[in-house]
Amino acid sequence: MGIFDWFRRSPVETRSAMSGFTAELMAARESYISGRRGIAELTAAAQSCISLWEGAFALAEVDGTNLLDKRTLALTARSVALRGEAVFLIRDKLIPCSDWDLSTRDGIPKAYRLSISEAGGGTTQTALAGEVLHLRIGVDPAAPWLGTAPLRRASLTAGLLNALESALAEVYENAPLGSQIVPYPEGPETDMTTLGRSFRGQRGRVLLRESVNVSAAGGPAPAVDWKPSSVSPDIERSMSVESVAAARDAIAGAFGVLPGLFNPATTGPMVREAQRHLAQWTLQPIAGLLAQEASEKLGAAVDIDVMGPTQAFDAGGSARALATIVQAYAQAKEAGLAPTVVDAALARLDWK
Structure with a gap:
């Protein structure tokens, strides 16, 4: 061992893992072509939830930097x-x-090759990790440098919603809705043609004109009621409407939105509770991840608040709690309790 060996960096051991480089490259290429987002993002349920995320972040307040403006959020x-x-x-x-x-390196991004879209054609740039702001959610321990979208994590439900809405769209596009089979007694051809043409331009069409000119035991034809027979598909018995509603509620839950928010019979308290649930348990943690990433990359302490601007809190409950605290302080002062005792009591309630 020579003296210059002290200045040499120890070699990094590289091993092939999982199914090999070729399989990983093919999987990455397939993911790039087919997308990692799922197939239900074109539904109104998913877009409604995404719009809630977008609107809440656009309302968020940012302290510590001017780079995270409303448009960027x-x-x-x-x-x-x-x-x-x-x-x-x-x-x-x-x-x-x-x-x-x-x-x-050690599962942490070190360098990026970025594609930036331009109106006349995109450009590619190489940057170090410190020059890139990378926000990830739904991280898998097997690939901590990648994020996962809610629709990707709930791909089975997303596929169900996509299949149901696609099937219903095809039914309403191709099925003979409003079409009927109308029986009526036999008559001259001119009368049949005139009667058939009289249905044109109406909602639905007459597919067949069934004749009832038959004999019964050698006698005249029995009297037949002109009751039409519908050929519209019976969607109600297939339970497709209920299935679509259940899949839609599940997708809303995957985005952190309470299904009751989209219920036609919802009320004001339910809407406010859904807003608080979405902001507190879904959006504010994501804002915290973004603030941490921005603080590390921008060199300043960044704080992002979603709860305050969206009013995602119980204003009435907060007012009642404040009145109770003030009353408790007044009673403690009358009783002669030391401030440290009052503070300790409030600390046990997590009020201070």
Whole structure:
């Protein structure tokens, strides 16, 4: 061992893992072509939830930086909701990236190759991890550098909703809705043609004109009621409407939205509770992840508040709690309790 060996970096051991490089490359290419977002993002249920994410982030208040403006926050929310990730190149402003690949060390991104969309054609840039703002949600321990969208995590339910809405769309497009088979007594051909033409231009069509000119035991034809027979598909018995509603509620739950928010019979308290649930348990944690990433990459303490601007709290309950605290302080003062005792009591209730 020579003296110069002290200045040499120890070699990094590289091993092939899982199914090999070729299989991973093919899987990555397939993911790029088919997308990682799922197939239900074109439904109104998914887009309604994504719009809630986008609107809440656009209302959020940011302290510590001017780079995260309203437009950037809204774009971040939509990208995270659809792709599970949002990547921005840090320059004098945040530049959104349409596609990227990266290299890692110890599972942590070290360098990026970024594709930036332009009106006349995209460009590609290489940047270090410190120059890239990368927000990820739904991270898998097997690939901590990748995020996962809610629709991807609930791919079975997303596929069910896609199949149901596609089937219903095909039924309403191709099925003979409103068409009927009308029986009537036999008559001259001219009368049949005139009667058949009289149905044209109406809602639905007469597919067949069934004649009842038959004999019964050698006698005249019995009197037949002109009751039409509908050929419209019986959608109610297939339970497709209930299945679509259940799948829609499940997709809303995957986005952190209470299904009761989209119920036609919902009430004001339910709407406010759904807003609080979405902001507190879904959007504010994502905002915290974005604030942490921005604090590490921008060199300043960044804080993002979603709860306050969206009024996602019980204003009446907060007012009653404040009145109770003030009354408790007044009673403690009358009783001669020391401030430390009062503070200790409030601390046990997590009020201080």
